[in-house]
Amino acid sequence: MEGPFGWGRQEEVDGWRKGPWTSQEDKLLVDHVTQHGEGRWNSVSKLAGLKRSGKSCRLRWVNYLRPDLKRGKITPQEESIIVQLHALWGNSRWSTIAHSLPGRTDNEIKNYWRTHFKKGKPSKSIERARARFLKQRQEMMQQQQQQSLIGQLEEDGDQRRGTCCTGATADDDDRGSATAGDACAAPTTAVATDAAGDLIMHVDAMDCFIMCPMSCDDLLLLHGAGGGQGGGTAGSCCGSTASDEYGSSEEDGATWGSLWNLDGAGEVCTLW
DNA sequence: AATGTAGTCAACCGCAGGCAT
DNA sequence: CATGCCTGCGGTTGACTACAT
Numbered sequence: 001m002e003g004p005f006g007w008g009r010q011e012e013v014d015g016w017r018k019g020p021w022t023s024q025e026d027k028l029l030v031d032h033v034t035q036h037g038e039g040r041w042n043s044v045s046k047l048a049g050l051k052r053s054g055k056s057c058r059l060r061w062v063n064y065l066r067p068d069l070k071r072g073k074i075t076p077q078e079e080s081i082i083v084q085l086h087a088l089w090g091n092s093r094w095s096t097i098a099h100s101l102p103g104r105t106d107n108e109i110k111n112y113w114r115t116h117f118k119k120g121k122p123s124k125s126i127e128r129a130r131a132r133f134l135k136q137r138q139e140m141m142q143q144q145q146q147q148s149l150i151g152q153l154e155e156d157g158d159q160r161r162g163t164c165c166t167g168a169t170a171d172d173d174d175r176g177s178a179t180a181g182d183a184c185a186a187p188t189t190a191v192a193t194d195a196a197g198d199l200i201m202h203v204d205a206m207d208c209f210i211m212c213p214m215s216c217d218d219l220l221l222l223h224g225a226g227g228g229q230g231g232g233t234a235g236s237c238c239g240s241t242a243s244d245e246y247g248s249s250e251e252d253g254a255t256w257g258s259l260w261n262l263d264g265a266g267e268v269c270t271l272w
Numbered sequence: 273a274a275t276g277t278a279g280t281c282a283a284c285c286g287c288a289g290g291c292a293t
Numbered sequence: 294c295a296t297g298c299c300t301g302c303g304g305t306t307g308a309c310t311a312c313a314t
Contacts, residue, residue, distance in 0.1 A: 020282075042299065058300075059283065095302060107282080110303075115279055 017051040021060055025050055029057055030065055063107045070103025074112050082109055086117075 012018070017025075032048035038061065041054030050057060074082070078101055085097040094106035094113075101109065 018284075039300085054299075055285090055301095056283080062301090063282070092303070106302075111281060114304095115281090 012051070015051065016045075016053045016056070018056070021052075021064075025052065026060070026065060029061060033061055033065075063105045068103055069105065074104070074108075078104065079112075079116075082113065086113060 021029075028048045028050055029044070029052075032044055032050075036047070041058040044050065044054060044057045045052050048057075052060075081101060082097060085093075085100060089096055091113075094110045098104055098106040098109050
């Protein structure tokens with residue numbers, strides 16, 4: 001066996017090696033990416049002398065070899081962020097969630113979520129955190145609606161949008177590079193965790209989130225830089241009512257996974 | 273000590289979107 | 294405009310490890 005985990009043997013299909021990577025292969029890939037940079041994965045195999053598909057090379061690099069990866073356990077702060085963002089995005093945006101957790105991969109977060117929350121009940125602290133998050137989100141949305149009405153009555157409500165964001169556009173390919181960080185004057189912290197791991201949310205930040213005419217991805221980028229230190233991100237840019245679903249039936253482990261899946265939120269977001 | 277079960281992690285697969293031709 | 298390729302993503306699988314019985 002070559003590696004410490006699974007795929008006890010290496011097979012070769014259509015000339016491509018599969019299964020666990022050897023240290024030699026790792027070195028070849030690292031050397032190649034160091035010299036030529038990421039991308040063009042299909043040519044990596046040829047140029048680096050690897051009998052691996054482009055997909056496999058990319059996956060190995062992204063999930064294991066990248067130098068900026070943070071190894072080790074998910075911290076409580078990171079867990080809180082994952083919980084918040086999963087409440088917002090559901091199961092279909094692991095990469096988006098991962099962008100808010102520097103050094104963590106979507107695969108890692110996905111695995112973590114599945115093992116910790118998919119099957120059994122989450123811990124009390126997580127339950128509490130999520131409940132509070134959703135409650136505050138709902139309150140802020142109500143508050144936002146009120147303010148919007150007031151704003152419209154006073155001056156058509158356009159000034160807020162103008163002062164919040166000024167043309168922030170983050171290219172999809174540039175996710176994670178904090179592209180839009182300088183384009184928005186929004187507060188830098190939308191959600192943070194206190195020492196006990198409970199969520200603290202700043203209404204002004206969420207207020208901006210709601211008003212910004214940006215994609216949800218951009219919103220995450222704006223605030224994602226401090227994720228590791230508990231300055232995580234969460235935005236109420238979408239109009240879904242997560243709290244409606246929460247608390248319906250928690251005793252069933254299988255139900256829990258879907259309980260948090262606010263796919264509707266994602267659909268709303270993509271319309272932006 | 274042996275066996276069973278759950279947890280963890282790396283890797284693969286299929287699909288979808290973007291881009292070049 | 295249509296087609297094909299490349300890249301990235303989410304879902305799933307499979308093997309090892311740790312813990313419980």
